[in-house]
Amino acid sequence: MDLRFGDSKPTDEERAAVDAVLGPPGSAWEGAEDRDAADLRWARGGRAARGRRDLLLPGLHALNDRVGWVSEGGLDYLCRRLTVPPAEGYGVATFYSMFSVRPRPATVVRVCTDLVCGGAGLCGEVEARLASVPGVGVEASPCLGLCERGPGAVVVRAGPPAVAFPDPAPPRNHGAPPPGPPPVVLRARPQSPDGLAIPAPPAIGERGPGRSPGSGRGGAGEKTHATLTLAPATPDTLTLAALDPETFSSEAPPAPLPQAGQDTLILLRRIGSVDPASLDDYRAHGGYTALRRAFAIGPAEVIREVTDSGLLGRGGAAFPTGRKWQATAARPEQPHYVVCNADESEPGTFKDRVLMEGDPYALVEAMTVAGYAVGAHRGYLYLRGEYPLALQRLEHAIAQARARGLLGDDVLGQGYAFDIEIRRGAGAYICGEETALFNSIEGYRGEPRSKPPFPVEKGLFGGPTAENNVETLVNVLPILTMGAAAYAAIGTEESTGPKLFCVSGSVARPGVYELPFGATLGELLSLAGKPDNLRAVLLGGAAGGFVRADETDIPLTFEGTRAAGTTLGSGVVLAFDDTVPLPRVLLRIAGFFRDESCGQCVPCRVGTVRQEEALHRIVARTGADAADDIALLRDVGRAMREASICGLGQTAWNAVESAIDRLGAYE
Amino acid sequence: MTAIPLQPPRRLVEFTLDGAATRVPEGATLLDACRAAGKDVPTLCEGDTLTPKNACRVCVVEVEGARTLAPACSRAAEPGMSVHTDTERTRHSRRLVLELLASSVDLSTTPRAAAWIVEYGAEPGRFGADAARLNEEPKVDNDLYVRDYDKCILCYKCVDACGEQWQNTFAIAVAGRGFDARIAVEHDAPLTDSACVYCGNCIEVCPTGALSFKSEFDMRAAGTWDESAQSETTTVCAYCGVGCNLTLHVQDNEIVKVTSPHDNPVTHGNLCIKGRFGYQHVQNRD
Secondary structure (H helix, E strand, O other), rough: OOOOOOOOOOHHHHHHHHHHHHOOOOOOHHHHOOOOHHHHHOOHHHHHHHOOHHHHHHHHHHHHHOOOOHHHHHHHHHHHHHHOHHHHHHHHHHHOOOOOOOOOEEEEEEEEEOOOHHHOHHHHHHHHHHOOOOOOOEEEEEEOHHHOOOOOOOOEEEEEEEEOOOOOOOOOOOOOOOOOOOOOOOOOOOOOOOOOOHHHHHHOOOOOOOOOOOOOOOOOOOOOOOEEEEEEEEOHHHHHHOOOOOOOOOOOOOOOOOOOOOOOOOOOOOOOOOOOOHHHHHHHHOOOHHHHHHHHHHHHHHHHHHEEEEEEEEOOOOEEEEHHHHHHHHOOOOOOEEEEEEEEOOOOOOHHHHHHHHHHHHHHHHHHHHHHHOOOEEEEEEEOOOOOOHHHHHHHHHHHHHHHHEEEHHHHOOOOOOOEEEEEEEOHHHHHHHHHHHHHHOOOOOOOOOOOOOOOOOHHHHOHHHHHHEHHHHHHHHHHHHOOHHHHHHHHOOOOOOEEEEEOOOOOOOOOEEEEEEEOOHHHHEEEEEOEEEEEEOOOOOOOOEEEEEOOOOEOOOHHHHHOOOOOOOOOEEEEEOOOOHHHEEEEEEEEHHHHHOOOOHHHHHHHEEEEHHHHHHOOOOOHHHHHHHHHHHHHHHHHHOOOOOOOHHOOOOHHHHHOOOOOOOO | OOOOHHHHHHHHEEEOOOOOOEEEEOOOOOHHHHHOOOOOOOOOOOOOOOOOOOOOOOOOOOOOOOOOOOOOOEEEEOOOEEEEOOOOHHHHHHHHHHHHHHHOOOOOOOOHHHHHHHHHOOHHHOOOOOOOOOOOOOOOOOOOEEEHHHHHOOOOOHHHOOOOOOOOOOOEEEEEEHHHHHOHHHHHHHHHOOOOOOHHHHHHHOOOOEEHHHHHHHHHHHHOOOOHHHHEEOOOOOOOOOEEEEEEEEEOOOEEEEEOOOOOOOOOOOOOOHHOOOOOOHHHHO
């Protein structure tokens, strides 16, 4: 490969950001400034450098975190270090919404304007307030996974703070103040643009790690950026946070746990009562008994337990987990991989975030069990880029587990080697599709691959890969501790075990609910506080379908929802009362799919655009007036469902179709 | 006597194609099987010298038991499969793909597109006059070839030909996402500032005329491009000793473009800048 790099040079900051991920360059062949005599005698790099292409995404994050955007010089330097063609690097950088290849303000406020939050007004108000502040930009964002306490927003500040800031210790239990030195106040409390003092911030911020990405590769402890999640966000708190994310409160919010304290909980058992930073506390709450049992019974028996438990994947596809593991374990090719899909980006979904923030060690343990069962020695945890607190807690949990011999060369002294690497997504819903996720980790555009071959045969880096959702993996722990038979006794015959539901929208107590499979929609809604004027429920998120308010007797099981002509998806229950304008909700869903289509196949790339256009045309029309466009929507929707490459295009018409057919949206 | 190496024997896969028992060598795609059986399945992003990306979805066929339709160009035939190539479902998806494409890009120089639009009853106009289109201006930034992305269907063929499948120059890639995705060189720069080596192999594989010789582009603009008046002569390139085959397209005794036969076992249709573009000396008669 004879790559041509342009004349653009990286700035010192950009060079430092890339070097923090990749280490200093070894020779002029991979970007060192000084060429020595040896460099002239032989070429270095080649296959070894290309073998590190999976560091392209961490490298782009490093550039983006340090300077706020990806410049020509920075991108070229990163590409030279990894022997990635600059055109391909540019193609990857422009794929993700969190990166920009044009200069932009160092601080970006991203306000969720999706189904639940609908923060378009908030976005406008914050934009107006911050219009005169240099270095701050405001953007509308798709669902940030903060639906239970929206409107949500993320403030991202690139670059180190003006004054060195003490590294925050990992937060302790909810509500407790962080230990260590108090935050240094950098400057006087900022004033709002109209000159009025801004009230002190409520304790609702979640501060991101501010370290270099790449989980432990270089940049130890040095703050290169700040990420802050706010929910509920107000114009006041957002303005304050945008002006100075560092001094904004770093206290974690009390996790809204509607069922806290109930003994019947299995998946949420520890959340809220265990210290997410403490491995000892996790073990005191029953942690690592599942892994010990796994070692005691051996990989084949673990797979048998998982198969017998009847566990179905909780990410939306409901594929039998035991069968997936068995198929992966049986492949002769090496190495095998375990991938945890934590790219939860479906509007209305936030259960995985609650699990990862509240019980991070459980996911680490579950991934280790999965790795042991399928014969993998490496696990990748692909976490969506908008979850700074989950990133921080999982990084801490993995480091602690590694330090205590629960990850590494000799897990629990059993001679089994396993380690986990976290990969941060960069704003692309499509990367939750399993094969797109592999491409994203490998440093390619997050476009889905065509199946077959399936991931169990040819997945990450071409190896057999077991790819599971966070909730699926966490279910493996109770299967091993209570035994397959006891687990399978929970729920129904076909849908076994407990299930997490993300309830949001027009309910009194939005949040994550854990119920055994088989509870009805009505039971769940009454737990969460069903409104009197309920109009419709969106089951399964944007890719799911609407059901009517009088269909609350639908059992929340895979087979029950299927029989009712809808889907359970990943467990989203989004309630709409009769004040919500349905055509506008449908437009937002269509806009979401248009934005998030990767653009690879024609039915989805153009079809999602035509769907949105048709919905715009009929937004205020009904009956015969809308008939033309509804026929057109049906035609386009059918082609998207039948001919798209992946699930995104195949489901992009579900919600709209169900709104037309079940709710009579345009009658 | 020259020994002729024999390929290892290949097993045959038996399956049903439109109700007829069919046998194809293991590894053959459904499209291979269709072509062997004389069935005309439309294709756009499939190319004879490249691994198909199955992005256009115009070749979809129905595999019994499958929830979705399968791209014939890249789905391998499996024993016992039952495949239908011309059902209401396949015709519907093909019609919609043609409508969606024709309403968003210019298919006027795509061979056979007009005929397929008639055959499948596609009405690209029904999305209305305001339907989003690419609306790209042709990029004319060098004297050799023009990039007219208003005609681009994002088939990825040029990317694959420039990249690891043939040329290994990696000058172009897909940038952006969704409807805004475009073929671009690094930093979306002009071609002259990019890694492009002007081999023109991307033009060779472009199925829609989005990439074309500057000579062809200018003649089309002037209204003098007339394929029926052109003759094609395949000869050997005179520049070096490799012996690549050139097909000279001649109109009015002038070479108007150069292609290369895809069935040539050495070059498979690929050329270098000299073979592809270095023909002016032939017609300098002074």
